[in-house]
Structure formats: C-alpha cells, structure tokens
Amino acid sequence: MATEMKPILSVRDLHVSFGPAASAKEVVHGVSFDLGVGEVLAIVGESGSGKSVTALSSNRLIDYAGGRITSGKIELLRADGSVLDVTSAGKQELTGIRGAEIGVIFQEPMTSLNPVLTIGTQIEESFRLHRGLTGAQARVAARDALERVRIPDAERRLKATPNELSGGMLQRVMIAMALACNPRLLIADEPTTALDVTVQAQIMALLAELKRETGMSMIFISHDIGLVAGIADRVLVMQDGKVVEQGELSQILDKPQHPYTQHLLHAVPHFSSGTAARTDGARTIAPLPRPTLEVDDLVVRYPLKGGWFSKPVGAVHAVDGVAFDLMPGETLAIVGESGSGKSTTARAVLGLVSPTRGAFSVEAQAARPGQSRLPVQMVFQNPYASLNPRLNVEQILAEPVIATGTPIDKAVRDRMVALLKRVGLPEDSLARYPHQFSGGQRQRLCIARALMLNPSVVVLDEAVSALDVSVQARVLELLVDLQHEYGLAYLFISHDMAVVERIAHRVAVMYAGQIVEIGDAKSVLSDPQHPYTRKLIAAVPTIDRRNQHFELDTRQVPSLVRPVGFEPPVANWLQCGEDHKVRAEV
Amino acid sequence: MRVVKAIFSHPSGRIGGAIVLVYLLVALLGAVGLTPHDPLMQYRIDRLHAPTSSYWMGTDLFGRDVMSRLMKGIGQSFTVAFFSVALATLAGTVLGLTAAWYGKGWDTVMMRFMDVLLAFPAILLALLIVTIVGPGTWTSVAAISIVYTPIFTRVVRGPALSLKSRDFVDAARTFGSSRSYILTRHLLLNLVAPLTVQVTLALAWALLTEAGLSFLGLGTQPPASSLGLMLSDARNLMEQAPWLLAFPAVAIMFSILGFNLLGDALRDILDPKTRRA
Structure with a gap:
C-alpha cells in the first residue's frame, strides 16, 4: 500500500x-x-x-x-x-x-476505567492533560468525543459512572479517550x-469507520x-x-x-457451507432412543425487592419457558450472548439454582458401579477456578465418589488412573497439585472428574472458551471421542460459534431468557430463520466475510425485568425443516 | 516441612523463629518445674540480691529467685496466650465460616456484634470482662479469647465469602458433596494460610494483653508468677532493684518481637501474591 x-x-x-x-x-x-x-x-x-x-x-x-x-x-x-x-x-x-x-485500547474496558468517577470527568481529564483544554471547552470536547464513537445520548452519558454502562459502551468510551489527542497510531x-x-x-465496525475518517494507522492484536x-x-x-x-x-x-x-x-467457522457440522447425531438412527434429559417449561425468576418491608416490585425473568430434550450420545449446544439465560439454564439442570417452575427428568443409564445420584455432571469455563488449589489430583478425583458415600478402594483408584490415561494426562499425576498443570491439562482433569461417576449427561459451560485455539481443538477432539466411547450426552453452553460448529449435533439459540430457534446444527447455522439468529451468525467473524462491513447499531438488549405476575405469551413455533423450528415473533 | 524451610531462609523469619523457639523451650522448662530454684521458695537472707552466680537474675523482695520466677512466668503467660488464641481461632473460624456460608440474617447479626466488640480497645474490653467475672488465670483466658474472636471472624469471613462463590464449590455441589465436606475441604483448607499468619500475630497481642491484665492485678494471682505480675511487683522497687523490672520487661519485648517477625515472615511465605514463583 x-x-x-x-x-x-x-x-x-x-x-x-x-x-x-x-x-x-x-x-x-x-x-x-x-x-x-x-x-x-x-x-x-x-x-x-x-x-x-x-x-x-x-x-x-x-x-x-x-x-x-x-x-x-x-x-x-x-x-x-x-x-x-x-x-x-x-x-x-x-x-x-x-x-x-500512540493511543492504546485494552481488552478489559470494565477495569480500565475508574469506577467512582463519571465518564465525563475521565474523558475531560485526557483533554485537559494532552490538549490543555479547561472547563466548558473540555466538556464540549468530551461530548464530541462520545458522539464520535457513536454513543447515543452523549450529553446524558457524560454524567454516568462506568457501572451504569454495558461492556460495549465502555469499550467505546475507552476508544474515545484513546482518540482524544488524535494519535497517528492506535x-x-x-x-x-x-x-x-x-x-x-459493532466495535469492529466503529474502528473501521474511525480509521477511514482519521487516516490513522493501527496495530490490531487478536x-x-x-x-x-x-x-x-x-x-x-x-x-x-x-x-x-x-x-x-x-x-x-x-x-x-x-x-x-x-x-x-x-479453527475459523465456515457456516455457509455447513460442511463442518457433525453428522453422527443420535437422531439419524431409527427408531429414536428415549431422551436422556428432558426439560419442559423451565422458568427461573429472581424477584426484585422494592425495599426492606415492601412487596417485590417485579422479577428478573432469567429463563422463561425453556424446553428441550437430549438424546444419549448427542450434543445440544445452547448459544446466546451474556444475559441470554444460557448459563442459568445449565445451572438449573444441575440443581445449582432452583427453578421457579418447570419439570425435568433425567433418564439414568442402566445402573453401573459407582453411578452418581446425580447423573448430570459439569465442566466449568475457568480451569483455574474449578479445581481447589489445596487438593491433589487423587483428592480431586475422589470427591465425587466420596459424595456418594462409597469408600475409596483399589477399584476406585484403578478407575482414576484409567480415566487420567484416557483424558491424556500422565499416569503419575495422582500426587500432583493443580498448579503443576497447564490450562488445557486442568480442563482434562475437570473432564476426568466429571466422568468419575459414569454420568449420562455432562454439562459443559463454556468449557473450552478459556483455552487457546490449538489446545481447544485437542480438548474438543477428546470430548467427541469420549462421547462415542461412553454414549455421553453433552449440553454445551457457549458463545463461541466456531466451537459450537465443531461439536454440536443440535443448536438452541437463546435470547432474553427464551429459546428462539432450535434444531439440527447444520440447518440452524447455515440457514438461520429467526432475526436474532441471523444477526448473531452474521456477527461471527469468518474469512468469507472479509469485505463485508457492519451497520452501526446502538440498540440495547431488552430488559429482563418484568412486573409481578407477568407471563410471556405462549410460544408459537414454526417448523422449517425436519428438525428445525423457530419461534414466531408477534 | 516446606514452610519450616521457607521460614528459616526468610531473613526476619529466621530471627523470629529462633526467638519463638527459645521462648517455647523456656516456657516448657518453666511449666514442668525445671527451674534453677523453686520459684515460690523465699530465701529470706538473700532478699533483693543483685544478679550473682547463684541467682543469675537476682532475687526479689521476698528473696525468691527472679530467673526461676521469670521462667515460670513465661510458662504461665504463654499458657494463657496459647489457650486464649486457640479459643479465639476456634470461635472466630466457626463464626466466620457460618456467617459466610449461611449469609443473610445470621451474617448481619454476627458481623454487627463483632463490630461492636471491635469498637472497644482490646485491653479495655478485657478489663471489662474480667471485672465482671472476677480475676484469675482462666477468666483472663476467656476474656482475651473474646477480645480477639472478632479479628479471626473477619479474617475467615472475607476469604470464605469469595471461596464460596468459586467454581470448585459449585462443582462440589453438583457432585452432591456434603456441607461439612465443602466447609472443611474447600473453604477451611484454603484458609489455613491466612489463619496461620493471624494466629502468630494474635499470640503476640495476647501476650501483651495478659501482661497488662496481670500488671493491673486482674490476671494471674500471686503468689504464682507471670510477666505482668512481676512488672507490677517491681514497680515500687525500680530504683533499688532495677533488675526486677529489667528482666521481665525485656522478656515481654522479645517475645512480642519474635512473634511479630515470625508472623511477617509467614505472611510473605504463605501469601501467593508475595510468594516468588
């Protein structure tokens, strides 16, 4: 150039x-x-x-x-x-x-701003420091800066503190501050x-537009x-x-x-072709087996209190009327953005949050030795936080067994060694502590722990999201192998469409606490029907879309707070494929 | 073992550890009665004798051997300190853990009560309790443990709250692990490090509070000896027999120095933030 x-x-x-x-x-x-x-x-x-x-x-x-x-x-x-x-x-x-x-913007907009000062004060400060503007001049410059990064209602936002803005808004503020002195390199x-x-x-679209406007150079790390x-x-x-x-x-x-x-x-997704989707789904076999997990009308609400002695003023409808079933050997991916209720759904299935109402039944597989009382197990997102740093691997793997009241004998220990070997960890790991393992290894350890009791369903909550691409690929391979070997059903919660594409048989898209589209992975990802699914999939960066530019859109996600006694209208599902249905919007 | 090694390779840990070890030895000898003389025996002829080869630290007004009384006194003071800190640790850990675990009303009531206790200066609160219950060794143990319980409650509650929301506790819940298993294995085990540091530092404060109570005549009762009591007896004879004051005063000072140095070293060693990778 x-x-x-x-x-x-x-x-x-x-x-x-x-x-x-x-x-x-x-x-x-x-x-x-x-x-x-x-x-x-x-x-x-x-x-x-x-x-x-x-x-x-x-x-x-x-x-x-x-x-x-x-x-x-x-x-x-x-x-x-x-x-x-x-x-x-x-x-x-x-x-x-x-x-x-040289201006810099960082990964975490939430921690890069001072939480007790208003956005306006913080932006004005960079104008005062670098451009010597004072008082009203600085305030006008700050407002212009916010408008430049397309923050709607900039005048009012200046008076907000960081906790009142969403992550995307805060990142815009950070960009506004970095651009305060018109750096030639960002x-x-x-x-x-x-x-x-x-x-x-949206942020990518903004950066591209700003670059066109100002002609600055950019180093983009990703x-x-x-x-x-x-x-x-x-x-x-x-x-x-x-x-x-x-x-x-x-x-x-x-x-x-x-x-x-x-x-x-x-590792980048290739939705449009649909070639990457898995074809070994349980629903290809006839007759259909009985589902391992059936969830019907799952509702989780958190009441909002008005004050100490007053009645609740409303409720946060975190999950509203979610229903799905899961076959043995099948992966259902629940995708959605933060606040969509996907993690709450998973936690309700695990019994970590108590649902307001809803039925679910778990079909335990034929009794096997060491069968858990809860045939559902979980693997968490952060492999550093989900293992107690003070326990060694043997104690970690023993915990689910102890919870069932079974004594730790030679058979249990043999199973530990066998599972460690199966998930690809060295056999001498039993006496080691979590900090001696890498992130990928820890996640393998979490998988081994979840398998100790022969569960029939494993809930994977963003289980590979914290891992690097190459490690991620190997853990995903392991998960697929284990699924074939033990006939496991996976409930795979993720925001990362690239990963979902590689592991899911079926996909459920959640938006504002409800499932808006559910069906066969290939069909949902390559031919999305619901407007939100389309928007979500269009936003996923893929190589095919390298020249496509996004429209700036500053709409906010609808509030989940509803008045007391509010019931959402009964969902009206449109069938648009053999195994693909979409919620009709009224 | 790893921690012991680390203490002795830490500069202030080495000094503090050595001081504390010497005191423990002396306290043990004093407690089992292996002293040069009988601490209660009154050698009337040798009253107020300056330090000599037979009385290394001199004698007091009644002709009792100061060194023997000092050893016995260190034994006495350490016993009170250990029991009171042990009680405070136990009570504080239980209260802090339950406050963090059950939260809500129990947490609020408990922590506000602890705030009230903490609002009083330690020695004043201990005085108040002893005045109500009456003086004596075991009432001072009780008083000192009550005074230091809020500190342990706070030290436990904060980290316990954050541990409670960690993923491994959620994981334990999905396995169906029992409450006691989660509380001991996942919470308490991770609190050992901050508790160890706190125990060491609290021992120093407890020694000082015990000395203060005895000095005021509300702790250990004569003719038994304790560091505070010895100071109190020596006060009026400061000019005629300065050794009576000097030895127990230096003993108190070094014991507190020792525990503080050790506590600082432990904090450096056990705190992952300052621990070298």
Whole structure:
C-alpha cells in the first residue's frame, strides 16, 4: 500500500526479555515489521506468543510490566516528520509520544476505567492533560468525543459512572479517550475479546469507520484470525515469540504457507457451507432412543425487592419457558450472548439454582458401579477456578465418589488412573497439585472428574472458551471421542460459534431468557430463520466475510425485568425443516 | 516441612523463629518445674540480691529467685496466650465460616456484634470482662479469647465469602458433596494460610494483653508468677532493684518481637501474591 512512503513504525530484529538481568527470559526473539501510514497491521497469535509485548514495545509500555528491549530498533515517524528511536528514547520523549502519538485500547474496558468517577470527568481529564483544554471547552470536547464513537445520548452519558454502562459502551468510551489527542497510531490489544459477538461486530465496525475518517494507522492484536479479516491490510502471525508468517491479508488467508497459520484458519467457522457440522447425531438412527434429559417449561425468576418491608416490585425473568430434550450420545449446544439465560439454564439442570417452575427428568443409564445420584455432571469455563488449589489430583478425583458415600478402594483408584490415561494426562499425576498443570491439562482433569461417576449427561459451560485455539481443538477432539466411547450426552453452553460448529449435533439459540430457534446444527447455522439468529451468525467473524462491513447499531438488549405476575405469551413455533423450528415473533 | 524451610531462609523469619523457639523451650522448662530454684521458695537472707552466680537474675523482695520466677512466668503467660488464641481461632473460624456460608440474617447479626466488640480497645474490653467475672488465670483466658474472636471472624469471613462463590464449590455441589465436606475441604483448607499468619500475630497481642491484665492485678494471682505480675511487683522497687523490672520487661519485648517477625515472615511465605514463583 504505502510502500513508497516512509513507514510510521519500523521494527527491526526486536528482542524483549522479562525478569532480572541474571535470569532474564526472552519472550520476543527477533521480530521485524513495517507499518505504513494509514495501514492496519494485525498481529495474530495465542497467549504467550509475544504479540502484545511486541506491540506495546512501540511506546515502551512494557517497561511497566518488567520488560526490557535487549536488542533491535523501533523507529517511530513522529507528527513533525522527525524519526524517534523508541528503544533509546528518554522518559520525556516517551511521555510525549504516549497518548499523543500512540493511543492504546485494552481488552478489559470494565477495569480500565475508574469506577467512582463519571465518564465525563475521565474523558475531560485526557483533554485537559494532552490538549490543555479547561472547563466548558473540555466538556464540549468530551461530548464530541462520545458522539464520535457513536454513543447515543452523549450529553446524558457524560454524567454516568462506568457501572451504569454495558461492556460495549465502555469499550467505546475507552476508544474515545484513546482518540482524544488524535494519535497517528492506535494499538488495539484484543479490544473485543471480553465482549459479546454482536457487540464485537459493532466495535469492529466503529474502528473501521474511525480509521477511514482519521487516516490513522493501527496495530490490531487478536487471537482470532477470522476477526482481523474484516479490518487488517496486513497480517503478522506469531508463535512462541517469533514471526512465523507475515504478508498481505489476502495472501495469508488464501495461501497460508506455515502450518500454524493453516491451523488457525481451520479453527475459523465456515457456516455457509455447513460442511463442518457433525453428522453422527443420535437422531439419524431409527427408531429414536428415549431422551436422556428432558426439560419442559423451565422458568427461573429472581424477584426484585422494592425495599426492606415492601412487596417485590417485579422479577428478573432469567429463563422463561425453556424446553428441550437430549438424546444419549448427542450434543445440544445452547448459544446466546451474556444475559441470554444460557448459563442459568445449565445451572438449573444441575440443581445449582432452583427453578421457579418447570419439570425435568433425567433418564439414568442402566445402573453401573459407582453411578452418581446425580447423573448430570459439569465442566466449568475457568480451569483455574474449578479445581481447589489445596487438593491433589487423587483428592480431586475422589470427591465425587466420596459424595456418594462409597469408600475409596483399589477399584476406585484403578478407575482414576484409567480415566487420567484416557483424558491424556500422565499416569503419575495422582500426587500432583493443580498448579503443576497447564490450562488445557486442568480442563482434562475437570473432564476426568466429571466422568468419575459414569454420568449420562455432562454439562459443559463454556468449557473450552478459556483455552487457546490449538489446545481447544485437542480438548474438543477428546470430548467427541469420549462421547462415542461412553454414549455421553453433552449440553454445551457457549458463545463461541466456531466451537459450537465443531461439536454440536443440535443448536438452541437463546435470547432474553427464551429459546428462539432450535434444531439440527447444520440447518440452524447455515440457514438461520429467526432475526436474532441471523444477526448473531452474521456477527461471527469468518474469512468469507472479509469485505463485508457492519451497520452501526446502538440498540440495547431488552430488559429482563418484568412486573409481578407477568407471563410471556405462549410460544408459537414454526417448523422449517425436519428438525428445525423457530419461534414466531408477534 | 516446606514452610519450616521457607521460614528459616526468610531473613526476619529466621530471627523470629529462633526467638519463638527459645521462648517455647523456656516456657516448657518453666511449666514442668525445671527451674534453677523453686520459684515460690523465699530465701529470706538473700532478699533483693543483685544478679550473682547463684541467682543469675537476682532475687526479689521476698528473696525468691527472679530467673526461676521469670521462667515460670513465661510458662504461665504463654499458657494463657496459647489457650486464649486457640479459643479465639476456634470461635472466630466457626463464626466466620457460618456467617459466610449461611449469609443473610445470621451474617448481619454476627458481623454487627463483632463490630461492636471491635469498637472497644482490646485491653479495655478485657478489663471489662474480667471485672465482671472476677480475676484469675482462666477468666483472663476467656476474656482475651473474646477480645480477639472478632479479628479471626473477619479474617475467615472475607476469604470464605469469595471461596464460596468459586467454581470448585459449585462443582462440589453438583457432585452432591456434603456441607461439612465443602466447609472443611474447600473453604477451611484454603484458609489455613491466612489463619496461620493471624494466629502468630494474635499470640503476640495476647501476650501483651495478659501482661497488662496481670500488671493491673486482674490476671494471674500471686503468689504464682507471670510477666505482668512481676512488672507490677517491681514497680515500687525500680530504683533499688532495677533488675526486677529489667528482666521481665525485656522478656515481654522479645517475645512480642519474635512473634511479630515470625508472623511477617509467614505472611510473605504463605501469601501467593508475595510468594516468588
């Protein structure tokens, strides 16, 4: 693109180390790239690949994290046309470029803002600091900044504190603050990872528009190669601190050379073809087996209290009239965004929340030794929080057995070893503690624990969402194998459509506490009927949609708070395929 | 074992640990009666004798051996401190765990009551209790344990609340694990580290409170000896027999220093935030 012009950022053979000089650990080994004026460079890689460290070296933010540039050169073309070598710049010069020349937005908008100050105060502050604006001038500038990032009703939002805004709104505020000084380079470090997929699409659309408006350059850091397809001009793929491949977007997407890039591309969903969906579903066999789990009219409501002594003023309808059934050996994926009630549904099935009403029956498989009283088990999202750090693997695996009142004897111990081996953990793991395992290994351990009692249903609540793409793929393979081996039924809760596509036989889409569409995975994902499902699937970044741009949409999710005694209208289902039905909207 | 090793490779842990070990040894000798002289024996001829080779720390107004009385007194003070801290730990842990687990009304009532207790200075509250119940060794144990229970309740409740909402507790519920299993294995086991630190520090405060009560004549009763009582007896003879005051005062100071250093070291070692990877 801008090859004749001088690049705004030129990095040559960058090496970055962390830790004290004597025991320094090098995490970036010789990265080189050029970023042209007005260009968007995407740095793609897994956690620990050095992508953030590389990008945040360009304004030396890594200094604060204990990082040091050990060799290499970073040349920044400043606004006045001079070139600054960032690696040897002094404190004064660095302060000069941070904010003014290089803006940064981070992953967690919720923790990047001060919770006790209003949005307005915080935005005004960046105008006061960098542009010397005061009083009314700063206030006007702050309002303009919010309008620039398309926050509706900006005047009123200025008076809001961060907890009053949604994650997507807060990320817009962060972008507004980063753009306060019109930086010529914006570093976006996984800016949408913590957000829902439709909100993510909105933020991506906003960034693309802002880039067109201002002509700024951007470094976009992401673990999702599908996401960068919509915004990047050039892509840099990193693995273990090295660049494994870099080039023009189309070249990387269409003709990936390195096996790792090919692997990343494989993990991106391909809904439109429908080829990735599983075909080994239980419903292909006739006659249909009896369902393992049947849920009928599940309702979970939380009353809202008006005050200490007054009656409830309403109720949050977290889950409203959810019904589905699950066959042995089948995976039903429940997809939806945060607040859709998908996790509450799972927790109700597990008995962790008590439903307001609703029936569910679990058909236990023929009695096997060590059968759980609860034939439903769960694997949680965060493998770091779901294992007690003070218990070793043997104690962890023993817990479900102890809960049934069975003594731990040789047979139980043999089963532990067999299961550990089955999920791919070393056999000498029994005496080890959770912290000695990696995230993927811990999730395998959680799976082994869930299988200790031969459950017939396993609830997987975002079970692979916290894992890196390559680890994720292996855990998913394991889950599919275990499903075949033990005839397990999976209730798979996820917001990640790429994962759902690979594991689900059937998909249920939840929106505002209700299922709006349910059916065969291939049919739902490739031919969505409900407007919300369409919107959701359109928002998922895929390579096919690289040139498609999203309309900015600032509508909010409807409130789940209903008056006392409110009953939603009875659902009217339209059949639109052999196993595919959609809720008719009134 | 790992913790013991860590204590002795931590600079302040090494000093604190050594001091506490020496005190424990002395307290044990004093408690079983292995002292140079009988602490109650009055050697009338040697009254107010300055330190010599037969009375290493001199004698008091009644001709009793100060060193023997000091050893016995350390034994006495440590006994009171240990029992009161043990009681406070037990009560605080049970109250804190149940407050966190059951929440709602029980939590509110319990924690507000603890706030009331905490509003009084420790020594004043202990004085109040002893004045009501009457002086003595076991009433001071009771008083001191009541005074320090709120601190343990708070130390337990906070982390217990956050542990309660962790995924592994939810996982335990889905297995159908019993309440007692969850409370002991998942909550209590994870509270061992903060409790250990708190116990060490509370021992230092308990020693000081016991000394204060005895000094005021409300703790250990004569003729038995305790550090506070010895100070109180020595007060009027400060100019004639400074050794009477000096030895117990230094003993109190070093015991508190020892426990505080040890507590600081334990905090560094057991707190995952400051623990080196």
